[in-house]
Amino acid sequence: MNIVHADPRGVDSGAHFMDGDHAIAEGALAAGCRFFAGYPITPSTETAERFAERAPEVGAMFIQMEDEIASIAALIGAAWGGQKAMTVTSGPGFSLMMENIGLAAMTETPIVLANVQRGGPSTGLPTLTAQQDMFQARFGSHGDYNIIALCPDSPQECFDLTVEAFNLAETYRTPVFIMTDETVGHMHEKVVIPPADHIKVVERNLFTGPKEDFRPYRFDSQGGHPMARAGAGYRFHITGLTHDERGYPVMTAAQNQVVVTHLIEKINGNAECIIRLEEDQVEGAEVLVISYGITSRIAVRAIAEARKKDIKVGALRLITVWPFCERRIRELAGQVRAMVVAEINYGQMVREVERCAAGRCRVISVNHCGGAVHDPAVITQAIEEACR
Amino acid sequence: MNVMTADVPSEDRFAAMLRTERMPHIWCPGCGIGSVVTCFIDAVRRSGVDQDKLAVVSGIGCSGRVAGYVNFDSIHATHGRAIPVATGLKLANPELTVVVISGDGDLISIGGNHFVHAARRNMDLVVICINNFTYGMTGGQVTPTTPGSATASTTPYGNYEYPLTLPFLADACGASYVARWTSLHARNITQSVEEALTRRGFSFIEVITPCTTLYLRRNRLGDGVDALQYYQNNSEILHGIDTRETAIELQGKIAVGKFVDREKPTYLDAVTRCNAKVIGDDYQLYGKTEPEKKSAEAKKTEDQVTAGPVSGGHS
Secondary structure, eight states: OOEEEOOGGGOOOEEEEEEHHHHHHHHHHHTTEEEEEEOOOTTTHHHHHHHHHHHHHHTOEEEEOSSHHHHHHHHHHHHHTTOEEEEEEOHHHHHHHHHHHHHHHHTTOOEEEEEEEEEOSTTOEEEEEOOTTHHHHHHOSSSSOOOEEEOOSSHHHHHHHHHHHHHHHHHHTSEEEEEEEHHHHHOEEEEEEOOGGGOEEEOOOBOOSOGGGOOSOOOSSOOOOOBOOTTSSOOOEEESSOBOTTSOBOOOHHHHHHHHHHHHHHHHTTHHHHOOEEEESOTTOSEEEEEOTHHHHHHHHHHHHHHHTTOOEEEEEESEEESOOHHHHHHHHTTOSEEEEEESSSSSHHHHHHHHHTTSSEEEEEEOOSSSOOOHHHHHHHHHHHHO | OOOOOSOOOOHHHHHHTBOGGGOSOSOOTTOSHHHHHHHHHHHHHHHTOOGGGEEEEEOSSTGGGHHHHBSSEEEEOSTTOHHHHHHHHHHHOTTSEEEEEEEHIIIIIITHHHHHHHHHHTOSOEEEEEEOSEETTTTSEEOTTSOTTOOBTTBTTOOOSOOOOHHHHHHHHTOSEEEEEETTOHHHHHHHHHHHHTSOSOEEEEEEOOOIIIIIHHTTOOOHHHHHHHHHHHEEEOTTOOGGGOOOOTTOOEEEEEEEEOOOOOHHHHHHHHHHHHHOTTOOTTOOOTTTTSOHHHHHHHHHHHHSSSOOSOO
8 A cells, every 4th residue: 555645736735714625625636536427316415516616726527417327327437448437416416326336335435425424215315414314425336335425514624524435435445425414514514624744545456566466456355456557458347247356357256246246345354443433521421423424523512411410421423424433332232231223214324323232231322314404402411311 | 541452450450459368359240340340450550559658449239348458448338328438538648549430329319418429529439339229238119210010029019119310410410421331331331430540520430230130039130241242232331421311210221422522720729729818829738738828027017916915816
């Protein structure tokens, strides 16, 4: 893995007053992304607009494609053409992208996709917030595969985690999702973009050996196997079909076992390196509040209210949502009386918490069907109920 | 135009551009896809395009398998998505010559929207549509090009839809080069592909091919030789004809030839021109013009700005 400083051309260093959507575009440029293909959709469009505005001055390619299907397809072509590539969308577009998310996962193509979530299902609430695509992010395309998903809770983190998303995509050769939401996407806050030499960027791992030795894949459950850039003379072949290490189709159950196991384990097996959590007063807590994205900022108020009532409340924020922090939840399930999971959906990540808690503590879902953030009092109430 | 000579390439010349370790291929006896592949690689050889600077993208279906058999950088994409994948590949690496080879169902039905917009943008792609009037891989279903009244497994009593005329579609969408041949016209296909490889913009070549196993058999049209006989007796070379006159009826006349060849700026030309207007003449896509090239004075002013408490200037 080759880690370098960011190319200063893409880094708009300084303190900005910026929304989350714009910060995603700046994070991408800082991370070395020079290819953006997208299709307008509320509430994500500002990222595309920002990238379009900045593209000429950094020599980047911006293309507005005919739809979201084409957008993510173009990313796969661009990645194998040698560029770091990203797109941005929201629920309906995310649904359209599922087919080629599968192709990116299967061909182990590093791409970054930001989903600025809005209320659903279907056209739902185009301008209003939600966190309803969390399971779709993990399981939305057909077949078994794996991905990484990050969840920023502020415009600053939109910048920081977009840089990290590109680094993870290159490290594990996988699609990485930034699962933000309308509230964070449209929230203006201070965003500090560091100088280029303070930003670490993982460069594409390109094969440099003799042509006859090149293999586009190695099914070692690790990831990060070197790629080739089209035009470099390696004459790679990639396919969505089940394939061998040369990329050639192999239509057998045995080979699918090899490929699928690799796709899943290269991420699960490195989960401890990938997962980032933020914990607050977890030691000795009776109740643990688990949340992510904008909801974790609502939970801060709820937790403060509960603490005023002398309830020992800890907070766990999922910065990395997928892979899920199974080990930590198992540990904590033996230490707390209850886990309160607040999220703007009908109960998605709470299923993962329940699975890992496995009956060793109560798990309470504080769900919300989208269109607004929680009333903090509802979360406080759930914390109080958890103590009874 | 070049006069085609009789020096049919030797097997060795073919072999260098094929993944011979993947042979035998999956195509049926009498199928026209192999003929198109042969013409394509012969055209690459004649064109002088560097084998390492050419990439092939296919979609799904019998023709979608082409990408796996040719010895270039190649992507076997999802169904219908060969054109947008190729678009990304070309724009990410403009030095590449990017060729899409796929079928009528893939490019025109499920991928129809992408076809329309790539042609509209005059995207620098060579798109070869192998049109056999049917979905071969899935068992002979009707496609948007199946001629009226032909039967297919999903139109067992005859096709009742209006078919698309592909040269007319490509022309209307803005393709800058449009040609059509049948798989009988090996030298003409080679010549058209060679022309397309050495020009810029969206080049579309339709090749009518027989699907012996499904389309011909179901419609009692004989075997591969009968299809070639039909092509020979019914094809008419009509260069420059109005593309509205190129519809194909069941076992009817087939207008072949080069219908459109017009110069206009490609997508990359247009992007470069527009951005150079904004940035200046030293604009270069993926180039390293900033900040090294900034004048000392500009740099000094910038230092003064960034020394202040806030703002990188884009908020």
